[in-house]
Amino acid sequence: MEFKDYYKILCVEPDANAKTIKTAYRKLAHKYHPDMNPDEGTEAKFKEVAEAYHVLKNEQLRAEFDELRQYGSQSRHDFQPPPGWKARPNTGQPGGSQFHGDFSDFFNSIFGGRGQSHHTPGFDQAQRSARGQDIEIELPIFLEETLKESQKTVEFVMPAGDYAQTAPSKKHLKVKIPQGVMDGERIRLKGQGKPGHQGGTAGDLYLHIRVVPHPLFDVRGHNIIITIPLSPWEAALGTKISVPTLDGKIHLTIPPDSQSGDKLRVKGKGLKNKELIGDMFAVIKVTMPEKTSEKGKQLWQELANSEDFDPRLEWSM
């Protein structure tokens, strides 16, 4: 077990006063808090910083740590508490709980289980310790699946117990996915999280819905958007084309003189839930042929000669 120098972790001198320690913690906590900075590795770094602060802000724990530090600094990579070392009983010094019991082996070896005994005002400690942990997993679903109620089997890993009673285990659960679920929504499955401790209720399982990007359709609220490529002559003359929707094909009339970016609304072909039905918007994209035939070039030339259209008219104003 590696010796953790809490002063180095907080970037403070060993004789730093309480205010300096608090300032250093705040600075590092803002930098590494997983809610403020979700980058990989920040959670582990924050845990280390929070553990260091938990010890150094508490006079009794800090005094014990200082004592051990003299000993530990000589055996940095293979630290063992000195023979006969026994963590002293907790005096219950007040102070909020920055840390929720997830301490390192190093901490547990020198301070025992004292990390979990702090009480934060406003928290019902009895309930907190008894109820099982909530679990959140991402559930990818296809856009088509949101159109009607469907059944899915979700697979997730139930974490190991807090008291090292169980190992992580794979769970399978059949779930009814209601019609009209949206990207980003959370579905709660009551009591399907981690089991409670000593008769406490089980936590909940949350399914965070992630709608898989569709190759043809984009989603905005309850409306879906499809991009329709048109040839220049289809855009100029208008046409009737077959357009895919989420539930089959429809025929769509393209008016003459359509422009790239024009939107055509197809009512009732968007996403559905119990209360409302969205629309589909067809966005026109005028596409040039990759290669033009000799005949085509002649026809374009005729157009160029006969039309006085200037697409850069705004530049001359």
Add this chain to the structure above:
Amino acid sequence: MSETLFSISFDELCQVEGIEGELIIEIVEYGIVIPINKPSDQICYEQWLFDTGAIHWVKKALRLRQDLEIDWVAIAMVIKLMQQKEALQKENRLYQRQLRRFIPSVDLG
């Protein structure tokens, strides 16, 4: 088959987070989460219902309060900015996908 829920009651939210009701009332007062049935002020807090997404933000708010020792006003601001950031990222992803449909070779960095 597990029952799927999209809302959570005031009492359940207290139980889930192991917190006192007063703390939830405070979180609501600061606008960190809003009950889905609050518009009618005649509803007392015991009848409040929250959408399940609210639990995510309540948990975040409690963690920020404990870990960063910042007050509710600052937490409310942080949460609002986080929600705005999430919404903008989602909108940005949509625009990027639409732009690629128009210009497949576009370099979006």
